[in-house]
Amino acid sequence: MMRIVKGNEAAAIAAKLAKPDVVAAYPITPSTDFPEKIAEYVANGELPHTQFIPVESEHSAMSACIGASAAGARACTATSSQGLELMHEMLFIASGMRLPIVLYNANRALSAPINIWCDHQDSISARDTGWIQFYGENNQEALDLMLMSFRIAEDPRVLLPAMTCIDAFICTHTFEPVDIPSQEEVDAFLPPYKPTHVKLDPDEPMTLGPFGVPEYYQEMRYAQHLAMKNAEKVIDEVFVDFERRFGRKYSKVSPYMIEDAEIILITLGSVSGTTKEFIDKMRKGGKKIGMVKLTVLRPFPSKELIPLIKNARVVATLERNISLGYGGAIYADLAGILINEEKRPLLIDFILGLGGRDITFNDLEEIVKACEKLIEGERIERPVWIGVKKELV
Amino acid sequence: MSEATSLLASGHRACAGCGAAIAVRQVLEAAGPNTICVNATGCLEVTTTPYPQTAWRVPWIHVAFENAAAVASGIEAAYKALRAKGTIPKDKKPNVIAFAGDGGTFDIGLQALSGMLERGHDVLYVCYDNEAYMNTGIQRSSSTPFGAATTTSPAGKVIPGEMRKKKPIALIAAAHDIPYVATASIAFPADLKRKVKKALEVEGPSFLHILAPCPTGWRFGTEKTVEVARLAVETGVFVLYEITNEDPLKPIVTKKIKDRKPVEEYLKLQGRFRHLFKPVKRQDIIDKIQEEVDRKCKLFGVDED
Ligand SMILES: Cc1ncc(C[n+]2csc(CCOP(=O)(O)OP(=O)(O)O)c2C)c(N)n1
Numbered sequence: 218m219m220r221i222v223k224g225n226e227a228a229a230i231a232a233k234l235a236k237p238d239v240v241a242a243y244p245i246t247p248s249t250d251f252p253e254k255i256a257e258y259v260a261n262g263e264l265p266h267t268q269f270i271p272v273e274s275e276h277s278a279m280s281a282c283i284g285a286s287a288a289g290a291r292a293c294t295a296t297s298s299q300g301l302e303l304m305h306e307m308l309f310i311a312s313g314m315r316l317p318i319v320l321y322n323a324n325r326a327l328s329a330p331i332n333i334w335c336d337h338q339d340s341i342s343a344r345d346t347g348w349i350q351f352y353g354e355n356n357q358e359a360l361d362l363m364l365m366s367f368r369i370a371e372d373p374r375v376l377l378p379a380m381t382c383i384d385a386f387i388c389t390h391t392f393e394p395v396d397i398p399s400q401e402e403v404d405a406f407l408p409p410y411k412p413t414h415v416k417l418d419p420d421e422p423m424t425l426g427p428f429g430v431p432e433y434y435q436e437m438r439y440a441q442h443l444a445m446k447n448a449e450k451v452i453d454e455v456f457v458d459f460e461r462r463f464g465r466k467y468s469k470v471s472p473y474m475i476e477d478a479e480i481i482l483i484t485l486g487s488v489s490g491t492t493k494e495f496i497d498k499m500r501k502g503g504k505k506i507g508m509v510k511l512t513v514l515r516p517f518p519s520k521e522l523i524p525l526i527k528n529a530r531v532v533a534t535l536e537r538n539i540s541l542g543y544g545g546a547i548y549a550d551l552a553g554i555l556i557n558e559e560k561r562p563l564l565i566d567f568i569l570g571l572g573g574r575d576i577t578f579n580d581l582e583e584i585v586k587a588c589e590k591l592i593e594g595e596r597i598e599r600p601v602w603i604g605v606k607k608e609l610v
Numbered sequence: 611m612s613e614a615t616s617l618l619a620s621g622h623r624a625c626a627g628c629g630a631a632i633a634v635r636q637v638l639e640a641a642g643p644n645t646i647c648v649n650a651t652g653c654l655e656v657t658t659t660p661y662p663q664t665a666w667r668v669p670w671i672h673v674a675f676e677n678a679a680a681v682a683s684g685i686e687a688a689y690k691a692l693r694a695k696g697t698i699p700k701d702k703k704p705n706v707i708a709f710a711g712d713g714g715t716f717d718i719g720l721q722a723l724s725g726m727l728e729r730g731h732d733v734l735y736v737c738y739d740n741e742a743y744m745n746t747g748i749q750r751s752s753s754t755p756f757g758a759a760t761t762t763s764p765a766g767k768v769i770p771g772e773m774r775k776k777k778p779i780a781l782i783a784a785a786h787d788i789p790y791v792a793t794a795s796i797a798f799p800a801d802l803k804r805k806v807k808k809a810l811e812v813e814g815p816s817f818l819h820i821l822a823p824c825p826t827g828w829r830f831g832t833e834k835t836v837e838v839a840r841l842a843v844e845t846g847v848f849v850l851y852e853i854t855n856e857d858p859l860k861p862i863v864t865k866k867i868k869d870r871k872p873v874e875e876y877l878k879l880q881g882r883f884r885h886l887f888k889p890v891k892r893q894d895i896i897d898k899i900q901e902e903v904d905r906k907c908k909l910f911g912v913d914e915d
């Protein structure tokens with residue numbers, strides 16, 4: 218059924234279709250619609266067994282999800298920015314305890330200064346927490362990726378938490394047509410969660426979250442690493458099954474016009490749409506530009522990315538984040554996977570669109586110009602900041 | 611309950627004479643095996659679960675330091691949901707008990723505790739109070755009593771130990787107007803167990819504050835734990851009471867004291883108060899402690915005439 222909904226509602230509908238046992242969440246702009254919607258579903262009897270816990274903080278939201286998941290429940294939450302940071306400590310514990318909690322994150326800039334608009338600093342700063350990370354481009358992807366994240370997270374080969382990240386306001390508050398699957402279709406796609414690895418049950422007492430001494434700690438981390446490796450395969454399987462059932466194709470990396478591309482732009486989230494239009498325009502002018510959109514950031518899609526980008530002259534990352542004192546986070550990931558390739562492109566990172574600054578065709582043109590200079594052999598100091606009003610600094 | 615079947619098995623790594631371990635045993639004896647425990651980071655958690663060993667014969671989870679109440683909320687909610695869905699039988703309703711130290715309760719965990727109490731989760735929250743952050747090496751908490759020396763409230767040449775008084779945590783819990791709040795002591799196990807049972811019987815949240823003397827941090831002989839705990843009650847330093855929401859403003863003293871002993875008897879047994887006696891006796895500080903205890907005992911109506 219097609220409906221016109223906001224990104225937040227698309228994510229809430231996905232959660233509803235997954236029939237969660239426990240939702241513990243705390244309001245924060247711009248993801249607040251999510252807990253509101255869940256509360257509404259519960260109040261109207263549309264989620265008859267679900268327990269909605271209106272917690273007193275995001276830290277407690279994730280803590281309650283951890284408790285619920287450890288007790289055998291399907292648990293999910295939603296947050297953004299400061300909220301994701303407040304739960305940061307708990308993110309590591311959720312993954313370390315191998316609890317397949319699902320989180321919806323509205324990508325918003327971090328304080329200070331306080332800012333409610335889009336960038337990716339929040340979830341990028343959480344990329345080492347052991348969570349699977351999906352980035353959606355639009356509201357349909359918000360719904361689809363949320364749904365798939367339950368199945369991927371709960372797969373016995375994975376058992377890791379997963380977050381779906383959607384751009385603040387650009388998606389969360391924009392109405393778009395979204396194809397909403399029926400409950401029957403979702404039930405067939407997503408079986409109930411039946412944990413066997415952890416369960417707090419007096420009939421079978423288990424000790425969870427013990428004191429991990431040096432003799433064992435590293436093995437537990439390694440097991441998490443293997444689970445991430447397994448996720449690479451499981452994500453592909455689930456994407457294929459999803460397409461078979463729902464007709465929408467997903468892949469970890471989506472190339473656009475890259476066959477002959479000399480310059481490839483790497484994107485995350487909603488800017489992918491703008492970038493495609495931009496490429497169409499540039500192509501008309503004869504410029505060989507392509508794009509690769511990343512839908513999965515963790516596990517990092519190294520295998521899929523390398524063959525797509527290694528033959529380009531320049532690969533440019535569009536970064537709505539900054540690791541201060543270094544540069545773009547995606548640049549660092551890409552540099553790491555390319556360094557041992559015999560044939561590899563030049564690589565450069567562009568910092569832009571922070572705190573809700575629009576990313577325009579002019580910005581993208583500036584990026585292409587810088588890439589062309591690189592091709593011509595000019596040296597450019599990186600990271601390159603786009604659109605900074607120097608007179609204000 | 612015998613050693614062999616105790617729900618907190620012996621052989622854990624807590625110090626000899628650990629009041630916290632005794633408190634947990636007594637709580638579990640009253641609660642029985644149909645119980646799920648949540649444990650905040652601290653001495654109890656660290657000493658009972660060095661992987662791959664565990665002392666717990668009931669399901670147990672540790673997540674972090676400041677969130678035992680929130681984790682317990684999630685567990686309780688999960689069981690509710692799974693019962694409603696029919697995944698588990700309708701009558702499968704284990705007790706959910708959260709254990710946390712004074713640091714995990716009075717300080718860093720207070721927000722999560724308040725949230726859990728306010729939302730009305732059917733959880734028993736037990737604070738085992740050893741009056742400092744013992745796990746990290748005896749730092750002060752907001753439970754550390756006036757005059758006590760810890761590593762962050764040392765007995766210095768100018769400042770004689772902790773200069774703030776203990777936070778009244780049970781009264782703060784009671785201010786949430788929850789069904790049941792009580793204080794208890796390991797030196798009065800029958801009273802403690804009765805309170806645990808009562809707390810578990812009520813629907814909704816309950817809070818139990820147990821004074822759990824720590825021979826290592828309070829610096830007394832390991833054989834004196836129960837004696838110190840008893841003296842805390844008999845001197846009026848730690849008042850045993852309960853509060854129901856029939857009148858949340860009115861604590862009911864469950865152990866009235868006849869001929870209350872002077873606090874000095876309690877203080878002098880413990881190394882953390884040694885600086886009040888040597889090299890010069892700080893009668894001024896001791897008097898101040900006594901005055902405060904007298905005031906509290908009067909307020910609560912501790913003295914039996
Ligand atoms: C967020 C966080 N801050 C600090 C610590 C370090 N820490 C672990 S246990 C502890 C003190 C515990 O004190 P208490 O709750 O009184 O329990 P006790 O060890 O005395 O039994 C501290 C400070 C931590 N684990 N997590």
Ligand code: SF4
Nearest residue numbers: 624625628653824826
């Ligand atoms: S330091 Fe104190 S509380 Fe910690 S284990 Fe030893 S006696 Fe128990």
Ligand SMILES: [Mg+2]
Nearest residue numbers: 711712742744
């Ligand atoms: Mg303590």
